[in-house]
Amino acid sequence: MIFDHRTYACRPGTINKHMKLYEEHGWKAQARNLGQPLLYGKVETGDVNSYVHIWVYKDAADRAAKRAALAADPEWQAYLKLSAEAGYLVSQVNSILTSAPFFQMPEGYALADGPGAG
Template sequence: MILDHRTYTCHPGRIKKHMKLYEDHGWEAQRRHLGEPVVYGAVETGDVNSYVHIWVYEDAADRAAKRAALAADPEWQAFLKLSAESGNLASQVNTILTPAPFFGKPAKG
């Protein structure tokens, strides 16, 4: 299993607009191809202009196949165009994580 941890930072004052744009035009397409995220939330402390989402994949090949299908989806392409035109996003950081060897094992005792 791998985890795709993504942090997006919006320009100040634009996160609510961006989240609404995504809810209306991107959410369904992304879930259709990637499944349900482990986390999708706005940052409440620290950089409050940011939001984070984490997606789980079987492996790098699974991630590549799902992301390719998403990229080819006309609904997703339309969202990306709207997102670019909105100018809400300032930056994006993607991190691929692998679980620690003890993660997911039952507690002893």
């Protein structure tokens, strides 16, 4: 199992606008293609203009297939266009993680099967 940890930073004063744009235009397409994230949250201390999400995949091939399905989704493409036009995002950092041997997934978390199974 791998974890795709993503941190995005927004221009000061725009994070709530960005989150609303994503909620209305991006969330459904992303969840439909990737499944439910392990976490999707705003930073409360430190860089308060940023947010983090963590997606879980069976392996690199599962991630590649789901990300390809997302990239091909017309609803996601429309969201990316709106996001670019809004100009709220200023940076993105992605890290692929593997779990520690003692880590257990939270009870009730279900990994989606295949592209678009979310």
